[in-house]
Amino acid sequence: MRTDRLKLAANLTRPLLALVAAFALTTLALLSTGVSPLEAYRLVLFGAFSTPVRLSDMIMLAAPLLLCAVGLSITFAGGLYNLGVEGQMIAGAIAAMVPLRLWPDWPPLLLWLLAGLSGAAGGALWALLIGALRRYANVSEIFAGLGMNFLASGLALYMVLGPWRRQTSASLSGTDLLPRDLWLPTIDRLRLAPAAPVIALLALAIVWWALTKTRWGLEVRAVGLNPAAAGRLGVAAFRRMAETLAACGALAGIAGMLQVVAVHHALIPNISSGIGLLGLLVALLARADPRWLLPIAVAFASFTVGSIQLPLTLGIDSAIAGVLQGALVLFALVARARVR
Amino acid sequence: MHIAVENLTKRFGPVCANDRLTVSFAAGQIHGVLGENGAGKSTLMKLLSGYIQPDEGRIVFNDAPRRLRGPGDALAAGVGMVQQEPLDIPAFTVLENLLCAAPPGVFRSRRAAQTALLELAGRLGFPVDPAARLDQLTIGQRQQVEIMRLLLCGAQVLILDEPTTGITAAQARALFAALRQIAAEGRTVLFVSHKLEEVAELCHTVTVLRNGHVVPPGQLPMPQPQEYLLSLMFGESGAAPPIYRPLPAIDAPPVWELRHVTARSGALHLVDLNHRFAAGRIIGLAGLDGSGQQVLLRLLAGQQAPDHGQVLVNGRDLTGAGSIAFRQAGVEYLPADRLHDGMIGALSLADHFALLQRNGLLVDRRRAEELARQAIAEYQIKATPVTPIASLSGGNQQRAMLALIPSTARGILAEQPTRGLDVASARAIWSRLQARRDDGCCIIFSSPDLDEIMEYSDEVIVCFAGRIGPPIPRALLSASRLAELIGGVGFDALVDVVR
Incomplete structure (x- = not known):
């Protein structure tokens, strides 16, 4: 009993220290701007919960963030660092636009389904290219992913300014808005499309189940831990790696699709808005443990949404949310490092 | 250099790998350290060479207690260890490998290092090409390079962990001759092995470890009867030797x-x-x-x-x-x-049996654990179905692999x-x-x-x-x-x- 309690205390000390250190660093950054840290923290931590609109903004950010983080937890389990998640999200958004632009008169329900499938396929394909580069050109998936991110951004920009430019004149602010009836059903006053969080939670449940209960999940984890040994035991190691990349790309692609049909209602150059990379932070902090993905994604989304008010109320930049998120991940990684 | 440990203790979780060890090794001799797998030999050697730090007790070099913060620290104090697997930089040449880890001031120039290396190689009878890349050398040659690196960096005590594993008989003979020469020059050699013949051939004294203890306390002078050393290493009963039997006539097709x-x-x-x-x-x-x-x-x-x-x-x-x-x-x-x-070290035996399942969407955990339990009983593996493989001893890992x-x-x-x-x-x-x-x-x-x-x-x-x-x-x-x-x-x- 007593030793259990001691062990629990020991297990909690390091995360708590990491939390304190992250806030200390963020406080230093705040103090340097001369604003009251307490006031800033009130906005960053609780701002997202102050009005229903902000709460729904937070949910609409948390949904794609969770999708990306869930996808990344698959690639982490498979031993891959999929830094290309941002590009996969963009590729998904572009692919999702295709059916919406080709057949705008079709029934919306069918079009959403098509857009979802097309987005997932686009993201998966973009991710599989990384797998192919790794397999056939011996390029690390980290560099391949980063390169593919630039390629995807360029492609989105080209589509916005080229083939899909506005009818009036090409504009960096995006394509023409989609017809109103193709927007995912939205509670207008709140800017909340309830389907988005539902899809994200569904993905979380399915992936958690797949990774912990299925034979596929066990094989993926075995490949992630030791591809050579898994191969010796008869697991098709490269195939599993490719599948994890495709699964992560598909989820990121669906996140991109949601950005198009539920948030921006158009393709904009910055359609991914750094959500994929924020998802990497979430997955890193959660250690790809599915139980932690949801709370951390919600927390990070609320920091980002809460900090949007900082420029208006306190006259400082909203980037402080990024400082807090980054510091949390950094110190969590430090706290986890094994003592030698 | 005279080297000793007093009440040295090292625990890994619940396992006490070294339990209040007290033993000393005199200079100018080759000391055998015997013991079966898991007896605590490697732990003791890693403590002496600074790779790990003791929980209790102290390490004494020439009557002065030393705290070793790492392998570099130990080498500066005069202790160097040759690992079972070569710990070098495969893409470097022999000379680069020597230079890159040398403490400042040991070599004045590349040329000086090369001269010193060739001189030592001649004395020890190791053929060496300073310009050869390490990944082109055999394990035995890399071991020779490592020995020379440690000696040139000032090692007075040389520790070798199972040095004859994976090298040829000729290389083993060259190694033994070199070790005798090194001891004759007044240095201390610790020779860790479980091969009795080698210890009998080479060593002046022997220290037997069993379950983290020295048995009997202190060193024994060599030679000792082989049966006596075996009983010290394994306790009273060793497994019976296998019986040779003639080949059966097989007319099945070739595998x-x-x-x-x-x-x-x-x-x-x-x-x-x-x-x-x-x-x-x-x-x-x-x-x-x-x-x-x-x-x-x-x-x-x-x-x-x-x-x-x-x-x-x-x-x-x-x-x-x-x-x-x-x-x-x-x-x-x-x-x-x-x-x-x-x-896969982080996975358990049951996980491995689950990996071998080829049918069904879901993992049949119950079946996998049942198979693991059967294997544990049949192959006498010291583990539970859910113990991570990495925490088993080498022998138990090998049994698990066979199972x-x-x-x-x-x-x-x-x-x-x-x-x-x-x-x-x-x-x-x-x-x-x-x-x-x-x-x-x-x-x-x-x-x-x-x-x-x-x-x-x-x-x-x-x-x-x-x-x-x-x-x-x-x-x-x-x-x-x-x-x-x-x-x-x-x-x-x-x-x-x-x-």
């Missing part, structure tokens, strides 16, 4: 067949191999390190496709089909490095199956492999240990410079003849006779 196979690996060319490997045999591959045994095993496991020719498994042509197809055809490959590419071989396997390829195991564990492993042979498997193993090859093979295949000899029945072979063949003496005649 493997090579037809006009040509393959290459680095500078090694294997040309026009024609072999049939019959069922119900244990075939030992003998040869110097890198004579072609590795390539042959990789060909038979499907990990390397031949440049020309065909590889048949159970009569089916599987040329170029890949290792998974070979595995499905009943070929099991057991690598020498169990944790590197044999099993994971499906009963449908017809051919087993084992690379150094008893590498790093103590005598009792090795015997247990071999009795399992022999039972597999009796069930009709063909087992092909490689080993640098000629005694192991002579003791357990039904047939021996000698590899020499990329040429693969014909299978020789064990009964027709003597140890001295085998040693000659490995060195190439009479190898041509052997091949010609078969043609």
Whole structure:
């Protein structure tokens, strides 16, 4: 009993220290701007919960963030660092636009389904290219992913300014808005499309189940831990790696699709808005443990949404949310490092 | 330098690897350290050379207590350790490897370092090329380089952990001569081994470890009766030696067949191999390190496709089909490095059995744990179904790897199956492999240990410079003849006779 309690205390000390250190660093950054840290923290931590609109903004950010983080937890389990998640999200958004632009008169329900499938396929394909580069050109998936991110951004920009430019004149602010009836059903006053969080939670449940209960999940984890040994035991190691990349790309692609049909209602150059990379932070902090993905994604989304008010109320930049998120991940990684 | 430990204690979780050890090693001598796997030898050596730090007790060099913060610290204090696996930078040349880790002020220039290296190499009788890249050298040569690096960096105490594992007999002889020279120059040598003959041949004293204790307390002068040392290492009862039995007549089709196979690996060319490997045999591959045994095993496991020719498994042509197809055809490959590419350290035995399940969407955990429990009982593995493999001892890992071989396997390829195991564990492993042979498997193993090859093979295949000899029945072979063949003496005649 007593030793259990001691062990629990020991297990909690390091995360708590990491939390304190992250806030200390963020406080230093705040103090340097001369604003009251307490006031800033009130906005960053609780701002997202102050009005229903902000709460729904937070949910609409948390949904794609969770999708990306869930996808990344698959690639982490498979031993891959999929830094290309941002590009996969963009590729998904572009692919999702295709059916919406080709057949705008079709029934919306069918079009959403098509857009979802097309987005997932686009993201998966973009991710599989990384797998192919790794397999056939011996390029690390980290560099391949980063390169593919630039390629995807360029492609989105080209589509916005080229083939899909506005009818009036090409504009960096995006394509023409989609017809109103193709927007995912939205509670207008709140800017909340309830389907988005539902899809994200569904993905979380399915992936958690797949990774912990299925034979596929066990094989993926075995490949992630030791591809050579898994191969010796008869697991098709490269195939599993490719599948994890495709699964992560598909989820990121669906996140991109949601950005198009539920948030921006158009393709904009910055359609991914750094959500994929924020998802990497979430997955890193959660250690790809599915139980932690949801709370951390919600927390990070609320920091980002809460900090949007900082420029208006306190006259400082909203980037402080990024400082807090980054510091949390950094110190969590430090706290986890094994003592030698 | 005189080196001693007092009440030295090191725990890993609940396991006390070194329990209040007190022992001292005098200068100018070679000290053997004996013990079975898990007795605490490696822990003691890592404590002495700064790789890990003790929980209690102290380390004393020349009557002054020292706290060692790391291997560099230990080397500055005069203690250097040669690890079982070479810990060097493979892409560097011998000279670069020497320079990059040298403490400041040891060498004034590259030229000075090279002169010092060649001078020492001459004294120790090690042939060395300062410009050769380490990844082009054999394990034995890299070990020689490491010994010279430590000595040139000022090591007064040299620790060697199982140094004769994976090196050739000739290299072992050169090593022994060099160690005698090093001791004669007044340095202290600690020689960790579980091979009694080597300790008997080389060492002035012996320290026996069992379960983290020195038994009996303190050093023993050599020589000692072999039976006495065995009883100290293993307690009173060792496993009974296996009984030699004649080959059964088998008329089943060959497990493997090579037809006009040509393959290459680095500078090694294997040309026009024609072999049939019959069922119900244990075939030992003998040869110097890198004579072609590795390539042959990789060909038979499907990990390397031949440049020309065909590889048949159970009569089916599987040329170029890949290792998974070979595995499905009943070929099991057991690598020498169990944790590197044999099993997954973080997963348990039950997880491994679950990985072997081929049907169903979900993992059948209950079935996997049941199989793991059966394997634990049958193979006497010291573990529970959910213990991570990495926390098992080497012998238990090897047993687990054997337990994971499906009963449908017809051919087993084992690379150094008893590498790093103590005598009792090795015997247990071999009795399992022999039972597999009796069930009709063909087992092909490689080993640098000629005694192991002579003791357990039904047939021996000698590899020499990329040429693969014909299978020789064990009964027709003597140890001295085998040693000659490995060195190439009479190898041509052997091949010609078969043609």
